[in-house]
Amino acid sequence: MNRLIIAFIICGFLSSCNKSPNYNINYVVSPVYEETSNLLKVKTSFQPNAIGETILLFQDEAWGQDSLHNVIKDVKLISEKGEIKANRDSGWYSIKHPKNLDILEVEYTIKQDSEGELTTWDTYRPIIQKEYFHLFSHNFFMLPKHIIKDSEDNFNVSIKWKDFPKDYHLANSFAIPKEYQEIENTSEEEFHTAVFVGGDxxxxxxxxxxxxxxxxxxxxxxxxxxxxxxxxxxxxxxxxxxxxxxxxxxxxxxxxxxxxxxxxxxxxxxxxxxxxxxxxxxxxxxxxxxxxxxxxxxxxxNWTGHVIKNDDEEKQYWFSEGFTEYYTLKNIAKAKIYDLDESYFIKKFNEFVRELYTSPVKEMPNSELTYETFWSGKEGVQKLPYRRGAIFAFYLDNKIRKDTNGEKSLDDLLLNFKEDALKNDQKINHDYFIKTANKYLKEDLKSFFDKHVEDGQLFSLEEIYKAFDFEFDSKTKAYDLGFDFSEDRSSISSIDINSEAYKSGLRKGDVFKSISYYHNSTDYKAEFIVLRNKKEIEISYYPAKEIDLPQLKDNIHNKSRLDF
Known part of the structure; x- marks a missing residue:
C-alpha cells in the first residue's frame, strides 16, 4: 500500500547591502507518495558560508527528547561535491564545500522513529502518517548558522505549499496557508519554536x-x-x-x-x-x-513569561508559574468559563494548599531551586514554585485590596509589570518586585517575602484567612496512598498500619498484578489486584487521611470576599 511521504523542497537566497544584510529563505513544500514508511524528504537551497564550511543547526537534544539525529537519514549534497559530518553533541551538521559558492543544495530525509499507537511522549518527535503530519520546526527544518548570525537573528521566510490534496488542511504557528505564506522578520528562536501540521x-x-x-x-x-x-x-x-x-x-x-x-x-x-x-x-x-x-x-x-520575563528563570518561577496558576483560577472563575465560578476557584486553591503543605520539599529555600534541581525528578520539586507562588499571589491580592480600601488589587500590580516590561524591557527580579509592590501597600513587603518566598517558610494560613475575613475549616482530607512501593514498583515495601490502605487489606510484601490510582486525588478509589499465597485479591479504597490544615469554605461569604 502506498504511504504518504511529504517532500519539503527548501530554496533559499539572500541579498546583502553593506552593514544590513537582508536574508530570505524560501521553502517549497509538496507531498510525495512512495511504498515506504513515514518519511519526510527535505531539499534545501541557500547561499552557503563563503569560507567553505556551512553549519546547519539541528538539535539532537531538545524539549526533553534526545537522539533526535536518529530521525535524519540520507544527508547528501546535490549541487556540489563536499563532506558532511554530524555532531550530535553540538546539535549541528557541518558541510565542507568549495569557497564562495552562490548556491548550495542539501537533501535529507526525516523519518518518524516512534512506533505503535501515539502516546503523549511521542508527540514531541516527528509524526508523519498517511492521514496527517505533526512536527515542531526545531526537529524538522535545518537552518544555516551563518545566516542566523549575519542577519543578527532577523530574516524573512516564504513557504509555498504545492500539490497537496484539496481536502488536505494545512496550518502552522504563522498562518492557515493555502498555497503561499510569508513570515517576515523572524528569528531562529521564533522559527524553531513553531508547530507545522497538515492532513485531516x-x-x-x-x-x-x-x-x-x-x-x-x-x-x-x-x-x-x-x-x-x-x-x-x-x-x-x-x-x-x-x-x-x-x-x-x-x-x-x-x-x-x-x-x-x-x-x-x-x-x-x-x-x-x-x-x-x-x-x-x-x-x-x-x-x-x-x-x-x-x-x-x-x-x-503570553504575558507572565513572554512579555513579563524572569531575570533568573528558576529563581522567579514562583512568579512566572505561581502567579500564572493564581490567575488561571481567577480568570476562569471571573469569566465563568465552562460555567466554572468561585466554587471552582475555592476547590482548586484548596488543592494547591494541600499539595504544598503535604509536599516532601515544602520548605525548600528558593535559592536551592536551580535548573538541575527543578529537572532532577525529585518528588515535589517541580510543583513547589507553582504552589508557593499561587498562595503568595492570593495573599498579596487580598493585602493590596485591604490596604487600598478596595481601590487597587494584584491586577494593577501585574499591569504595572507589563507596562515596565514593554517600555523599559524590565524583568522580574526580587528587588524590583518588592519595590513595585510596595507602591500598593502600607507596609514594606520585604520581610514577608524573604520569610515565605526566599527562605521557604510555610505561610500561616489561619492568620491570612482571618486577616482577610475568610471562613475556613481547620481539618481536611489529604492524599495518602498509605504504603511505599518497592524500588521496581512490583510490591509493597512498607505500609502505615493506620492508613486506609492497611484497613482495606493491603499488607507489606504484597505483589501487584494490577495497579490503578490517581496521584494526588482523594476523589477516586485506588484499585489493586495483589498476589498473596498464589491467590489474586482485589482491594480498593479512597487514598486519604485527615490532617490539620486550614481550607477555605465553599460558601456565599467567601465567594463575596473573593470580589471577582
Missing part, C-alpha cells in the same frame, strides 16, 4: 475583537464536540486579553491531537510562537475541566 485537521477560525484564533483539531473525541472546545477557547482568550488590555495579536493558533491511553487521562501543551500545541488522551476518562485549566494556564504565559 478541522480548522475553526474564532473571532476575538477582530483578531483570529485558529483552533486546529483532528480525531473523533469521545467526551466533547469541537464546539465545546471552541467556546472554551474563545472565552479564555477574550477574558485574558481583556484583563491584560491587550488585543494586539492578530493571529494565534491552537492545535490539538489525540493520543492513546487505556486508563485514566493525560494532557499537556507547549506554548510556542503565536501558538499553543496540545495533545490529550482520547477516552472516556478525559477531564474537560482539566483542559479548561490547561488552556488558561498556558495561554496566560
Amino acid at each position: 485537521f478541522r480548522v475553526h477560525n474564532i473571532d476575538v475583537n477582530n483578531n483570529n484564533i485558529a483552533f486546529i483539531i483532528r480525531g473523533n473525541w469521545e467526551v466533547f464536540k469541537d464546539s465545546t472546545m471552541v467556546d472554551i477557547l474563545k472565552s479564555t482568550v477574550s477574558a485574558q486579553r481583556d484583563f491584560w488590555q491587550d488585543h494586539s495579536q492578530d493571529y494565534f493558533a491552537v492545535t490539538m491531537i489525540p493520543t492513546v491511553q487505556e486508563r485514566g487521562s493525560s494532557f499537556q501543551g507547549s506554548g510556542l510562537t503565536n501558538s499553543f500545541a496540545t495533545n490529550a488522551s482520547n477516552n472516556k476518562y478525559l477531564d474537560i475541566e482539566g483542559l479548561v485549566y490547561l488552556f488558561n494556564h498556558e495561554l496566560q504565559h
Whole structure:
C-alpha cells in the first residue's frame, strides 16, 4: 500500500547591502507518495558560508527528547561535491564545500522513529502518517548558522505549499496557508519554536475583537464536540486579553491531537510562537475541566513569561508559574468559563494548599531551586514554585485590596509589570518586585517575602484567612496512598498500619498484578489486584487521611470576599 511521504523542497537566497544584510529563505513544500514508511524528504537551497564550511543547526537534544539525529537519514549534497559530518553533541551538521559558492543544495530525509499507537511522549518527535503530519520546526527544518548570525537573528521566510490534496488542511504557528505564506522578520528562536501540521485537521477560525484564533483539531473525541472546545477557547482568550488590555495579536493558533491511553487521562501543551500545541488522551476518562485549566494556564504565559520575563528563570518561577496558576483560577472563575465560578476557584486553591503543605520539599529555600534541581525528578520539586507562588499571589491580592480600601488589587500590580516590561524591557527580579509592590501597600513587603518566598517558610494560613475575613475549616482530607512501593514498583515495601490502605487489606510484601490510582486525588478509589499465597485479591479504597490544615469554605461569604 502506498504511504504518504511529504517532500519539503527548501530554496533559499539572500541579498546583502553593506552593514544590513537582508536574508530570505524560501521553502517549497509538496507531498510525495512512495511504498515506504513515514518519511519526510527535505531539499534545501541557500547561499552557503563563503569560507567553505556551512553549519546547519539541528538539535539532537531538545524539549526533553534526545537522539533526535536518529530521525535524519540520507544527508547528501546535490549541487556540489563536499563532506558532511554530524555532531550530535553540538546539535549541528557541518558541510565542507568549495569557497564562495552562490548556491548550495542539501537533501535529507526525516523519518518518524516512534512506533505503535501515539502516546503523549511521542508527540514531541516527528509524526508523519498517511492521514496527517505533526512536527515542531526545531526537529524538522535545518537552518544555516551563518545566516542566523549575519542577519543578527532577523530574516524573512516564504513557504509555498504545492500539490497537496484539496481536502488536505494545512496550518502552522504563522498562518492557515493555502498555497503561499510569508513570515517576515523572524528569528531562529521564533522559527524553531513553531508547530507545522497538515492532513485531516478541522480548522475553526474564532473571532476575538477582530483578531483570529485558529483552533486546529483532528480525531473523533469521545467526551466533547469541537464546539465545546471552541467556546472554551474563545472565552479564555477574550477574558485574558481583556484583563491584560491587550488585543494586539492578530493571529494565534491552537492545535490539538489525540493520543492513546487505556486508563485514566493525560494532557499537556507547549506554548510556542503565536501558538499553543496540545495533545490529550482520547477516552472516556478525559477531564474537560482539566483542559479548561490547561488552556488558561498556558495561554496566560503570553504575558507572565513572554512579555513579563524572569531575570533568573528558576529563581522567579514562583512568579512566572505561581502567579500564572493564581490567575488561571481567577480568570476562569471571573469569566465563568465552562460555567466554572468561585466554587471552582475555592476547590482548586484548596488543592494547591494541600499539595504544598503535604509536599516532601515544602520548605525548600528558593535559592536551592536551580535548573538541575527543578529537572532532577525529585518528588515535589517541580510543583513547589507553582504552589508557593499561587498562595503568595492570593495573599498579596487580598493585602493590596485591604490596604487600598478596595481601590487597587494584584491586577494593577501585574499591569504595572507589563507596562515596565514593554517600555523599559524590565524583568522580574526580587528587588524590583518588592519595590513595585510596595507602591500598593502600607507596609514594606520585604520581610514577608524573604520569610515565605526566599527562605521557604510555610505561610500561616489561619492568620491570612482571618486577616482577610475568610471562613475556613481547620481539618481536611489529604492524599495518602498509605504504603511505599518497592524500588521496581512490583510490591509493597512498607505500609502505615493506620492508613486506609492497611484497613482495606493491603499488607507489606504484597505483589501487584494490577495497579490503578490517581496521584494526588482523594476523589477516586485506588484499585489493586495483589498476589498473596498464589491467590489474586482485589482491594480498593479512597487514598486519604485527615490532617490539620486550614481550607477555605465553599460558601456565599467567601465567594463575596473573593470580589471577582
